[in-house]
Amino acid sequence: MPCVGDWLNSPLSIVQGIFAQNVPNSDWEKKVTEYFKEKLKENNATNWVPSLNDVPVHYLKPNSLVKFRCMVQDMFDPEFYMGVYETVDPNTNARVLHFGKYRDVAECGPQQEIDLNSSQTVTSERQTFYCVPVPGESAWLHAYISASQARVSPSTSYTPSRHKRSYEEDEDMDLHPSKQKEQHMGNSCCSGGDIHGCVEPKRLETEASAGHHVISPNCSPPLDLNFPLPGEKGPACLVKVYESWESFKVNDVLEVFGVLSVDPVLSIVNSEERDSSTLDPMECMDTAEEQRVHSPPASLVPRIHVILAQKLQHINPLLPACLNEEESKTCEFVSNFMSELSPVRAELLGFLTHALLGDSLAAEYLILHLISTVYARRDVLPLGKFAVNLSGCPRNSAFTEHLYRLIQQLVPASYHLRMSIESMNHSRFIPHKDYTANRLVSGLLQLASNTSLVIDETQLEQGQLDTAGVHNVTALGNLITWQKVDYDFSYHRMEFPCNINVLITSEGRSLLPSDCQVHLQPQIIPPNMEEYMSSLLTAVLPSVLNKFRIYLSLLRLLDYSISDEVTKAVEEDFVEMRKNDPESVTADDLHKMLLVARFLSLSAGQTTLSRERWLRAKQLEALRKARLQQQQCVNGNEL
Numbered sequence: 151m152p153c154v155g156d157w158l159n160s161p162l163s164i165v166q167g168i169f170a171q172n173v174p175n176s177d178w179e180k181k182v183t184e185y186f187k188e189k190l191k192e193n194n195a196t197n198w199v200p201s202l203n204d205v206p207v208h209y210l211k212p213n214s215l216v217k218f219r220c221m222v223q224d225m226f227d228p229e230f231y232m233g234v235y236e237t238v239d240p241n242t243n244a245r246v247l248h249f250g251k252y253r254d255v256a257e258c259g260p261q262q263e264i265d266l267n268s269s270q271t272v273t274s275e276r277q278t279f280y281c282v283p284v285p286g287e288s289a290w291l292h293a294y295i296s297a298s299q300a301r302v303s304p305s306t307s308y309t310p311s312r313h314k315r316s317y318e319e320d321e322d323m324d325l326h327p328s329k330q331k332e333q334h335m336g337n338s339c340c341s342g343g344d345i346h347g348c349v350e351p352k353r354l355e356t357e358a359s360a361g362h363h364v365i366s367p368n369c370s371p372p373l374d375l376n377f378p379l380p381g382e383k384g385p386a387c388l389v390k391v392y393e394s395w396e397s398f399k400v401n402d403v404l405e406v407f408g409v410l411s412v413d414p415v416l417s418i419v420n421s422e423e424r425d426s427s428t429l430d431p432m433e434c435m436d437t438a439e440e441q442r443v444h445s446p447p448a449s450l451v452p453r454i455h456v457i458l459a460q461k462l463q464h465i466n467p468l469l470p471a472c473l474n475e476e477e478s479k480t481c482e483f484v485s486n487f488m489s490e491l492s493p494v495r496a497e498l499l500g501f502l503t504h505a506l507l508g509d510s511l512a513a514e515y516l517i518l519h520l521i522s523t524v525y526a527r528r529d530v531l532p533l534g535k536f537a538v539n540l541s542g543c544p545r546n547s548a549f550t551e552h553l554y555r556l557i558q559q560l561v562p563a564s565y566h567l568r569m570s571i572e573s574m575n576h577s578r579f580i581p582h583k584d585y586t587a588n589r590l591v592s593g594l595l596q597l598a599s600n601t602s603l604v605i606d607e608t609q610l611e612q613g614q615l616d617t618a619g620v621h622n623v624t625a626l627g628n629l630i631t632w633q634k635v636d637y638d639f640s641y642h643r644m645e646f647p648c649n650i651n652v653l654i655t656s657e658g659r660s661l662l663p664s665d666c667q668v669h670l671q672p673q674i675i676p677p678n679m680e681e682y683m684s685s686l687l688t689a690v691l692p693s694v695l696n697k698f699r700i701y702l703s704l705l706r707l708l709d710y711s712i713s714d715e716v717t718k719a720v721e722e723d724f725v726e727m728r729k730n731d732p733e734s735v736t737a738d739d740l741h742k743m744l745l746v747a748r749f750l751s752l753s754a755g756q757t758t759l760s761r762e763r764w765l766r767a768k769q770l771e772a773l774r775k776a777r778l779q780q781q782q783c784v785n786g787n788e789l
Contacts, residue, residue, distance in 0.1 A: 157189050158198060161215045161409050161457070162252060169249045173234075174270075179251065183393070186215075186457045190407065197299050199407060202385055203283055204296050207412060207452050216410045218387055218454055219465060220281035221598045222402045223376060224590040226388075226444055233274030237262040250274075251392060252409045252455035254416055254448075277395035278444075280589070282377050283384035284403055284465055284598050286565040288558055290699075295467050373446055378581075378592040379565055388446075388453045400590070401646060403462045403598045405471075411453035416445070443587040464600065465562045466703040468696055473707050487700060491755040494697045501698070504686055505556050507549075508673025511773055512540060515668045516653075518749035520561065523600060523706040524633050524649040532633035536745060537652040539664035542671065542781070543608050544679075550606040550655040552683035557602055557653075559687060560698050564602040567594070571613030579622040582638035595625060595635045599649040600706065603629075607656035623661075631663050666742065668774055669781050705752045712759045720744070720764060743767050 157164050165182050172178035190196055200210055202218040210216060232250040237258050239245075247270060250256055256264060265271075375386045389406055391398065398404065463472060470480045495517070502513035515538055522536035543549050554566040567573075581593040597603065605626070615623065629635055630652050636643040654660045659667060676682035690698075712720075727735045747767035751759050 157186065158215050159211060160213065161186070162213055165249065165252060173247055178249075179392075183457060186407065190458065196407075201295070201299065202387065202410075202452070202454075204292065204299065207385055207410075208449070210410055212410060212412050214410055215407065215457075216454065217405060217407045218281065218389070219284060219405050219462070220387065220389070220403070221284050222279045222389075222398060222400050222404065223282045223378070223386075223592055223596065224280040225400060226278040226280060226589075228275050228277050230273055230275055232256060232271060234270060234272040236265045236268035236270045238265045238268075239263075252457070254411045254413055254453055254455075274392075277391045277398075279389045279391060279395075279398065280376070280386065281389045281404070281406075282375070282386045282592075283382065284563055285378045285382065286563040286597065286601055287465070288562055288564065290559060290695075291465065291467060291562050298467070373442075373450060375451070376589070376592050378594060378596040386451050388451055389456060389459075390453060391456045391459060398459070398461070401596065401598060401648070403465060404459055405462055406454055406456045406459040408454040408456040408458075411455060412448045414448070416448045416453075437586060437588075439587045440589075443589050463707060464703050465598075466699060468700045469703055473704075484704070487704060488755050490697075491701070494701050495753060497694060498698050498701060501686065501690060505553060505683065506540075506670060506672075507675070509671050511770070511777070512668050512670050514770060515666065515774070516540075517753055518746060519651060519653060519666075520557075520602070520702050521705040521752055522651060522749055525710075527647070530632060532647075532649075534745075534748075535630075535633050535649075535665060536749065537630045537654070537664045537666070539654045539656060539660040539662075539667040540670055541656050541659055541667055542669045543655045543657060544672070544675075545608050545657055547679040549679060550604070550608055552679055553655070554604045554606075556683065556687065557604060559695065560702055561602045562699075562703065563598060563600070564604065565594075565597065567603060567605045569605055569607050569610050571611065571615065571619070574619040574622050575616050576618070577622060579625045580635060580638050583640060585640065590637070593635075595629060595648075597648065597650055600651065602651045602653065605652065605654045605662065607654060607660055607662075610661075627663055665745070666774070667778065669777050671777065705755075708752055708757055710748055710752060710757050710759075716759050716761065716764070719761060720759075723764070723768075739771070743771050746770060 164185065168181050168185065169178050172181060190199075196217070199215055199217045202210075202216055203220075235248055235250055235256060237246050237248060239261050240263060241261060245265070245268075246259070246262070248257060251274070258264060377386070389404075389408070391406075460471075470483055473480055473484065498517060499510070499513055502516050503510045506512045506516065519536050519538040523534055524532045525534040527533065551566070554564070558564050558566075578591075578593045579595050581596045582591050583589075584591050625635060629648065629650060633649060634645050634647050637646055652664075654662055654664055724735075724740050743764075744767075747759055747764050750767050750770070751757070751763045754763070756763065
C-alpha cells in the first residue's frame with residue numbers, strides 16, 4: 151500500500167490503488183475525488199501542496215500534486231482520451247487494465263502493447279482550458295501566500311540538491327548571471343540525448359516567467375503566452391478538467407488541484423505531428439499554427455490534470471476561501487472582524503485622506519468605490535457599479551502614479567492604465583479570435599472580476615485618435631457604463647459581462663463616463679510627492695494594512711437589503727426634495743444617493759439601510775455637488 155506522503159508526491163499511485171480495487175465498477179472515479187477532497191480538508195493540507203504561482207515548474211516533481219490559482223483565458227475544443235484501456239503481452243497473452251485519466255500519454259509495462267480493439271476500452275471526454283495567473287495580482291498577495299506556505303510545505307523538488315525559489319528569486323538569478331553560474335557549476339554538462347539535464351533548457355523555462363514571448367526549442371517563432379497585461383510573470387497552463395466543466399467559463403477565477411504533467415514525450419509527439427502534417431495535409435485538419443498554440447512544449451506550458459477545482463469568490467488570502475458556507479470558522483472570522491470594523495474604517499479613512507492630500511470627502515468616496523461591486527443585472531443594466539472620476543488631480547507631480555501604488559497595496563488585483571494618444575492607438579484592449587490558430591488572443595480589458603482599474607487621464611495631450619484608438623476608447627466607455635466588453639470574433643461581437651472597479655483621475659471632467667465625479671481639493675501640497683506618499687506606507691503597521699485589505703474584500707461580499715419602512719421614508723423624502731428643487735433633483739440623483747447609501751451602510755458593517763445612513767448619504771452628495779458648482783464658477787466652464 152502507498153505511504154501517507156504519496157498523495158502529494160505520487161498521486162497517480164493512489165489513483166492506481168483505487169482503480170485496481172474497484173475495476174470494473176465505474177465508482178472508482180468518484181472515490182478518487184472523495185479521497186483527495188478528504189485529504190485536503192485536513193488541517194492546513196492545502197498549504198502543503200506546492201503552487202505553480204510561486205514555484206517555477208522545473209523545481210517541481212513531474213506527476214506530483216500541485217495547485218494553481220488562475221483565470222480562464224481561453225477554452226479549447228473538448229478532447230477524447232482512453233479513460234480505460236487494456237494492454238496485452240504478446241508472449242504470454244497476459245492482459246492488464248490501465249486508467250488513462252489524469253495522464254497525457256498512455257503507459258505500458260515492458261513487453262506490453264495496447265489492444266486498441268479490446269472490448270474493455272472506455273473512451274472518455276475532457277475539456278482543456280488555457281489558464282493564466284490572475285492578471286494584475288498584487289505583490290503583497292504573493293508574499294503572504296509564499297510566507298504561509300514556506301512554514302509547512304515539504305520539499306517536493308525533483309532534484310534534491312536544489313532548493314525551491316520563487317519566481318521573483320528566479321528573476322534575480324537572471325539579472326545576476328554569476329549566481330546562476332555558481333548554481334550550475336556541478337551539473338553544467340550533459341549527454342547529447344539528455345536535453346533536460348542541460349542548463350540552457352532550464353534557462354528557457356525560467357525565462358518563460360518573464361514575459362509574453364518565449365523562444366521554444368521546438369518552434370522557431372516566439373511562443374506568445376497570451377497574458378492579458380504586459381510584464382506579467384508566472385506560467386500559463388493547459389488545465390484539463392474531467393468533471394463539471396460546463397460550470398466554468400472564460401474569465402472565471404479558479405483554484406485547481408491536480409497532477410502536474412511536463413512529460414518531454416509531449417514535445418516530441420507534437421513536433422512529429424507538425425512535421426508529418428506538412429507531408430500529408432489530409433491526415434490532420436489542424437493548421438501548424440493551431441497545433442503550435444494548442445500543444446506547446448510542456449516545459450513552457452505545463453499541463454495540469456484536475457482532480458479538484460473550485461471557482462473563487464475572491465483571491466484575498468487573508469479571508470476564508472468561501473464565505474457562503476455556514477461553517478463555524480467562517481462565521482467566527484466574520485463576526486470577530488465586524489466587531490472591530492469601526493476603528494478599522496476610521497484608520498482607513500485617515501490613511502486615504504492623507505493619500506488624497508488632506509481631502510476627507512474624496513477619501514469617503516474612494517472607500518465607497520473600493521467596496522463597490524456589481525451585485526445583480528436588470529436587463530442590460532449592471533446594479534452596484536460605482537465608477538468614480540477624481541478630477542482636479544495635479545498634472546505634473548506623478549500624483550496618480552503614487553495613488554495607484556497605495557491602492558495596489560490594498561486590493562488583490564489592479565492595473566494602472568496610462569491614457570495617452572499613443573497608448574490608445576497602439577494597445578490591444580479588446581480580445582479577438584484568431585481563427586488561424588483557433589484561439590482567443592487576449593487584450594488589456596480581459597480582467598478578472600473585482601480588479602481595480604485606475605485610468606490616468608492627466609497625461610493625455612492633444613492628438614488624433616486613429617480607428618484602433620476610437621475602438622479602444624469606446625471599449626473603455628462600454629466597460630464603465632455597462633460593465634461588459636465586446637470581444638471581437640471577426641464576423642460578430644460577443645458580450646462578456648465583467649465586474650471591474652474603475653477609478654479615473656483627471657484634471658478637468660473626464661472624457662470617459664463615470665457614475666460619480668468628485669473634485670479633489672488638496673489641503674496640503676507636499677514639496678516632494680514621492681517622499682510624502684512613500685512615508686504614508688511606511689507609517690502603517692503591516693497588521694493594520696492587512697486589516698484594510700480584509701475590510702475592502704469582505705464588505706463587497708456582504709448581502710444588503712432595504713426594509714419596506716425605510717423604502718417608504720426614502721420615497722417620501724425624495725418627493726419633498728423634488729418639491730423644493732424640481733429643476734436640479736432628478737431620478738438619476740435618487741439612484742446615485744441610494745447607491746451612496748448602500749455602500750455607506752456596508753462600509754459601517756450594516757447590511758440594511760437606516761434613516762441615519764440615508765441622511766448621511768444625502769449630506770455627502772450635497773457636499774460633492776456644491777464643490778463641483780463652486781469649481782465651475784471659478785473656472786467659468788463646465789466640469
